[in-house]
Amino acid sequence: MKFAGMDMLTPKNTLICIFSYNMGATLERCIQSTIKMCAGFETILIDDASEDPRTVELLKTQRHLFREVIISREPKLGKRHGNLYLNIQKACAYATQSGFEFLMMIQDDMQFVRPFDENIGKQYGDLFNSGDKVLQVDPRFLRRGEYEVLKERRAYRYDTRTSYADVGIVHLGRLNSIKWQFLEGERANKQALTDLGYERLFPFTPITMHVPFPRVYRGGRGRFRVFPFNRGKYGFAYMTEQEMADMDARPVEQVPFFRVFLRPYNMRLSRLLYWYRKDNKIFT
Known part of the structure; x- marks a missing residue:
């Protein structure tokens, strides 16, 4: 199915959805950064x-900031990620029924x-206009790894198998055209x-990232971690005008790795752990 091209993503055609579960201070940072950095965009939250x-408490006191807050009440049946995929299906349906063309999915451990x-x-x-099979644009900064540089599209691709992630901006028309029902598990x-x-692309200019050392839940239970002690309370500083200008002036061959462009904050002793741990260990 062919879709008419659009000039850009705007508050009129793009809905933001935050998916939430037990993140406390990390959720608060996610909400604050969304309100600050996404002026004019409507946001819903599914908990x-x-x-x-x-x-x-946050779901009560911050409710006025959202177009709608939805609490998922369906039994989780011991699923590793709870009702995440049911909630993603709900979010896509809500955005479609409300007339949006795109859904930006944000997890509560992001900012x-x-x-x-x-x-x-x-x-x-x-x-999205660069190909009829572009299903998702993933606006996260990247972890170290091998990426394909798509010079003409000014974008990046991890490999041809990465068509979807539980985070990112989804083209609802393309998803709905195949009557997609989400399966259990990102893989x-x-x-x-x-x-x-279908394919997922990483843009030249990312705008979001997971926070370092979050609290982690699997199957409804928190994973015990001894260090760092303040899990869930770390984040990244907002980029300055100069930092954004320098980043935007780089050649497309320079992949936007989070370690190069982002500054962690609220860290003391844990900063050593941040610099010496492998990328995938920082976000788990």
């Missing part, structure tokens, strides 16, 4: 029946580090959508 007192402005909206729109969705020929 997977949090029990953490601070999270529950924005620079504005979602007109230049970003144009850049991301160009990526299962990724493989099935890859088999259908």
Whole structure:
């Protein structure tokens, strides 16, 4: 199915959704950064029946900041990620029924580090227009690894199998055209959508990232970690005008690794752990 091209992503055609579960202070940072960096965009929040007192309080006190707050009440049945995929399906349906063309999915262990402005909206729109099979634009900074540099599209691709992630901006028309029902697990969705020929692109200019050393939940239970002691309270500083200008002036061959462009804050002793641990260990 062919879709008419759009000039850019805007507050009129893009809905932001935060997926929440028991993150407390980390959720608060996610909300604050979204409000600060996404001026004019409407946001909904879908919570997977949090029990953490601070999270529950935030859902009450911050409700006025959202178009809608939805609490998922369905039984989780011991699933590793709870009702995340049911909630993603709900979010896609809500955005579609509300007339949006794109859904930006944000997890509660993430934050924005620079504005979602007109230049970003144009850049991301160009990526969706670059191919009928572009299903998702993933606006995160990248971990160290081997990436394919797509010079003409000014974008990056991890490999041809990465068609989908539980984070990123989804083209709802393309997803709905195949009447997609989300499967349990990111890998299962990724493989099935890859088999259908879809792709996910990383943009030249990312605007979000996971926070370092979050609290981690699996199957509804928190994972015990001894160090660092203040898990869930770290983050990245908002990029300055000069930092954004320097980043935007780089050649496309320079991949936007988070360690190069982002500054962690609220760290003392834990900064040593941040610099010496492997990238994938920082976010788990």
